[in-house]
Structure formats: structure tokens, C-alpha cells
Amino acid sequence: MGSVIKTLLVHLLWLAVLFIASALTNASLVFVIVNQVAPPHYQAALNLALQLTSQAKQHNMPCKVYIASDEWPNLSAWTYFPILESLSSRHGRNSSWVVLVGEQTVVKLPTLLDVLHGHDPTQLMFLGRGVSDLEETIIHHYASVDPEHPFQYVDARAGMVLSITLVGRLARRWSDPATHPHSEFTIDAAYEFSTFVQSAGVKLTNHSAFCISNQQGCAIVFSRLFQCKGEVRTEDIHFAVKSCSKFHSERLPVIQDTWLGDATNHAIYSDIQDTRFGTVLLGVTNTERGHCGKTLAIIRHAAQLPHLHWLAVVDDDTLISVNRLRELLTCYDYNEPVAVGERYGFAATTPQGYDYLTGGAGMVFSKTLVDRLASSGVCECPSNETPDDMYLGICLRRLTIPATHSSAFHQAKPTDYPAAVLEGEALVSFHKYWQIDPRQVYQQYLHSTGQVHKPSDQPKLDNTLHISENIHAVNDHLTGDDPSTNNDHDEL
Incomplete structure (x- = not known):
């Protein structure tokens, strides 16, 4: 009897995933892996791209995956601003959500789809793990802090999601000299990006599905370590x-x-x-x-x-x-x-x-x-x-x-x-x-040998997989894009 109930629950879960994916079929996801180019980072980005495309294919979910260092090699994508116009022009008419993640993350697509199903992609939406300062600090330019209503900014390690509607608004503000940020220094990219989003009239929606430790209900989880071998004396x-x-x-x-x-x-x-x-x-x-x-x-x-x-x-x-x-x-x-x-x-x-x-x-x-x-x-x-x-x-x-x-x-x-x-x-x-x-x-x-601060259950990144598939080819198969005919997706 227990096995029958278990099988029924599995089928119900599968039907739920299919329902959510179906609801988002005309509102596809765009993943941007904001990575670094040093070998372990780039390898992890390739692995994550393959995992994302594999999950999307399994759940029949239209999506596009970009590795930032390949797609925008000279635009300082780690600051987020320079890729806004490109994302808006490519996907403003045929997508709903842009998901920004680092290469050191684990993404659980069914859970993410469940989270997004509860939000309207036509609205100005900004989702992520919210953190806030308790007092003024030098790294945030000594911006004033209201203890009663602290400003929440995104912890980019756990990823963030923007509706394509918000991406469009931000792209326009970025290109307009009147609303373009004026500071020459980038110190805390996540904080500075969040303040720019707030200047567009949008506050971060803090959601428990964006995680630093692997817990039930997490859609995106930061994983701090690569699986590296060898020894440094x-x-x-x-x-x-x-x-x-x-x-x-x-x-x-x-x-x-x-x-x-x-x-x-x-x-x-x-x-x-x-x-x-x-x-x-x-x-x-x-x-x-x-x-x-x-x-x-x-x-x-x-x-x-x-x-x-x-x-x-x-x-x-x-x-x-x-x-x-x-x-x-x-x-x-x-x-x-x-x-x-x-x-x-x-x-x-x-x-x-x-x-x-x-x-x-x-x-x-x-x-x-x-x-x-x-x-x-x-x-x-x-x-x-x-x-x-x-x-x-x-x-x-x-x-x-x-x-x-x-x-x-x-x-x-x-x-x-x-x-x-x-x-x-x-x-x-x-x-x-x-x-x-x-x-x-x-x-x-x-003063510790190797423990993390406040140790937690960290999902491990598999940095040993060698990618043999062409990431862009997998993307084109999932989305139906043909680079030779669809300039909206494949040109800056």
C-alpha cells in the first residue's frame, strides 16, 4: 500500500511540474551565468549551463542559457548593468523572466518554476535573498540606514530573478544619461545594482527559495567550494x-x-x-x-x-x-x-x-x-x-x-x-x-582549518565533468532559435 501511495505522489508531483511548465510555455526563462574566466570558474559555468539545459529539456521548459564571459566578454557583466540592454532587446518580446546566477550555484528548476508561478511576469518584479545593513558602512558609501525600514538588497550569491518588464525599464534608465548611475567605483555590485533597481521604483521581494545553505524549498543554492584536488603547502x-x-x-x-x-x-x-x-x-x-x-x-x-x-x-x-x-x-x-x-x-x-x-x-x-x-x-x-x-x-x-x-x-x-x-x-x-x-x-x-562561517549543508559543485556538447546547440534545440534567421536572440 505504501508503494502505491509513493507512486501516486510521484505522479502528482510530475503533473504539477508539467502544469507549471505549461503555464510558462509562452513565458520562457532566460538564465545568465555571471561567471569568471579563470579555469575552475569557467568549467563550473559550463557544467551549470549543461545542467540547466538538461533540466529544461526534461521538463519541456523553453529557456535560454548564456555564459556571460562568452556572450559579453568585454562588458564587465559582473556589475550587471552592461548586459541589460542586450537582454531587453533579445528577449523583451518573447520571454518573461531573467535569472542571474553565479557559476557557484545549484539550480532546482521544478522548485524555481513553482516560485515563479506565484508571480506575474508582466509586473515589475525583483526576487532574491534580501540582506540589509544595520548601520552606515564604508563599503556602501556611508548611505544612511533607517533601522525601522532598512533597505533590502540582493545577496547575489543566491541568485536573483527579474521580470523581463523590469529588465526593459532598467535598460532604458541605464541608457539615459539623466538616470544613469554616476559613481565611477564598483565596490559591492549587488548592493549598487539593487539601489539602481530601487531608483526605478521597484523593491526587492525577499524570498526563502534563494538560499545560502541547502534546505527544503530552495530553488537556487549558493555552493561555496569547487571540488579541487592537490595541495598548497x-x-x-x-x-x-x-x-x-x-x-x-x-x-x-x-x-x-x-x-x-x-x-x-x-x-x-x-x-x-x-x-x-x-x-x-x-x-x-x-x-x-x-x-x-x-x-x-x-x-x-x-x-x-x-x-x-x-x-x-x-x-x-x-x-x-x-x-x-x-x-x-x-x-x-x-x-x-x-x-x-x-x-x-x-x-x-x-x-x-x-x-x-x-x-x-x-x-x-x-x-x-x-x-x-x-x-x-x-x-x-x-x-x-x-x-x-x-x-x-x-x-x-x-x-x-x-x-x-x-x-x-x-x-x-x-x-x-x-x-x-x-x-x-x-x-x-x-x-x-x-x-x-x-x-x-x-x-x-x-581561526579555523577549513570550516565555513556558521557551517551548513553545502551542495557540492561537480567540477570534474568535461563538457563535450555545444551549449549553444542545446539552447537552440530547446528554444527553437535558429541563429541564421533570428537576429533578435543572437546579436548584441
Whole structure:
């Protein structure tokens, strides 16, 4: 009897999926995988694209899947803005929902269809996991916070869904100089995109189906780790601490008491020799700001070190989890040019703009990239005071090497982020000691071997699958698009 009931329930579930898919047949889904191009990220994006098209085919659901780095390779799709007009022009007349996800997500299509069935795609809809600031913070430009009615912005790790109607409105506002965002800096892309959506008169609909941990009822789930093999030894990472005599007594004891003991291969680069801390001089005069000369001197010095695989450049008020950084770096090859950290952008959506790794969070470079940056004439500071992280971003752009982002790195203190944003991460770094006890922060957030903050059941990404099918061909089969006849879908 139990097996009969179980079979009946399976059939009922299948009928429900078919009903929802049928209701959306003329309102197809458009998935955009907002990915990075470094090999493990791109491979994960390919895997996710194949999984999405396979699920859509199984449920007879018309959909289109884009891998952003393929479709919009030079448009800084990670900021979301530059792809709005393209999506609106391609799909404004024949689709209903645009789903933006990172490559580190698991999508459960039947659950997502169920969620969308409860919303009207002709309305201005913005759905996702909502988070909010408790106080004003530097990473959000010190925007005022109303404790009674906090602004909810999307946690992009869990994906987001926009009605095509909203995409059209946003595309028009983006193209209009009067409503185009004016800030040159991209610091927190999800927050800045959410404020742009709010400026269009639309608030985020917070929905429990957008998840950081794998729970019942989740439609899109963030999965923090690739399944990477190999080992990165502590001694293979040279930790280069930037300091100056002004801060030796204040800051260096903190890193000695926290993470520096785990960094067996390290040096503190300063402007004086201090026997208390074993500082190293590179012949560069200290500057009040910028520090480009010092950082490039460190890179050139590191290029001469024996057995170097990775260079981690950090400030003397940066807290690091050495073990978690080792774990993260197993996903990358030091024989390739790799730069990893927290990505910011300067005029990133313009032809003259660029991405860069923000220095306070820590900048990590592979041996191959260190050698290239150290070569004569490749990356020469305009002055010692030039901002080092931004100028390195310019150098990476010239070399066509991407700045690879990890949400485990943080330019600010834990108190500058909503607690929900830190959940599910194997946190690697925080920056600044102001108004906190840095030793306590290290113990609470970073003193761990490999656990995530607030450990949860994380779905694993399969990063071992090699894609042999043509993703665009699968898309065309599902949607009936013919690139030779339908320019609305296949031209920017």
C-alpha cells in the first residue's frame, strides 16, 4: 500500500511540474551565468549551463542559457548593468523572466518554476535573498540606514530573478544619461545594482527559495567550494606584509598574535630595520598613501625568491586565515597567470575602465604572474604614491589577465557587513582594526582549518565533468532559435 501511495505522489508531483511548465510555455526563462574566466570558474559555468539545459529539456521548459564571459566578454557583466540592454532587446518580446546566477550555484528548476508561478511576469518584479545593513558602512558609501525600514538588497550569491518588464525599464534608465548611475567605483555590485533597481521604483521581494545553505524549498543554492584536488603547502606562499615604522608597535604585535605564526614563509617590508620584528628594507621611501612603489618593489623582490608558488601581499592591519587561503588556492595553478582577491572596479562599464583587487583584503598572485609583473617595462608605477591596487589593475588589463574575485576576501571589518552576507563562506580575510578587537575578530571568524562561517549543508559543485556538447546547440534545440534567421536572440 505504501508503494502505491509513493507512486501516486510521484505522479502528482510530475503533473504539477508539467502544469507549471505549461503555464510558462509562452513565458520562457532566460538564465545568465555571471561567471569568471579563470579555469575552475569557467568549467563550473559550463557544467551549470549543461545542467540547466538538461533540466529544461526534461521538463519541456523553453529557456535560454548564456555564459556571460562568452556572450559579453568585454562588458564587465559582473556589475550587471552592461548586459541589460542586450537582454531587453533579445528577449523583451518573447520571454518573461531573467535569472542571474553565479557559476557557484545549484539550480532546482521544478522548485524555481513553482516560485515563479506565484508571480506575474508582466509586473515589475525583483526576487532574491534580501540582506540589509544595520548601520552606515564604508563599503556602501556611508548611505544612511533607517533601522525601522532598512533597505533590502540582493545577496547575489543566491541568485536573483527579474521580470523581463523590469529588465526593459532598467535598460532604458541605464541608457539615459539623466538616470544613469554616476559613481565611477564598483565596490559591492549587488548592493549598487539593487539601489539602481530601487531608483526605478521597484523593491526587492525577499524570498526563502534563494538560499545560502541547502534546505527544503530552495530553488537556487549558493555552493561555496569547487571540488579541487592537490595541495598548497604553507611554505609555497610568501606572505608579504606592508608596514612602516609609524605602525610597528601598534599593528605588528596583532598579526604576531594571530595569523603570522601560521605563515611560515613571510617577511614584513618596512621603511626601517626593526630588530623586534625582523623587518626587511627594499630601498623605497615610505609614502602616506598609494604605496605603488613599495608594492612593485615587493613583487620584484618576490620574483627572486626560491621555490615561490604564490605571493600574498597584505597590509599590516589585515587579518588572514592561512589555512583557508591554502584551501582556496588548490583550485588554481601557479604556473598560470592568476590574481585572486576581492574585486573592485573603476569605470568598469566603460571602454577605459578596469577591474582591480582591493589591497586591504589581500592580493594573491601566482608565480607566473609575479614574474610577468616584475619584468622591466611591464608595470612601472607613475609615482611611489600611486594607488598600488588600482595601478596593478591597470597592469592586469594591459596583460589581459582577469582579476579573479573571491567573496571570502573582505576590504572592511566584519561589522561592516550584514551577518547574512558572511554566512556560508570559508572566510579568508578582513581589514582594519578600527573600533574592533582584532584578536577577538580573528578568533571568531578566521581561526579555523577549513570550516565555513556558521557551517551548513553545502551542495557540492561537480567540477570534474568535461563538457563535450555545444551549449549553444542545446539552447537552440530547446528554444527553437535558429541563429541564421533570428537576429533578435543572437546579436548584441
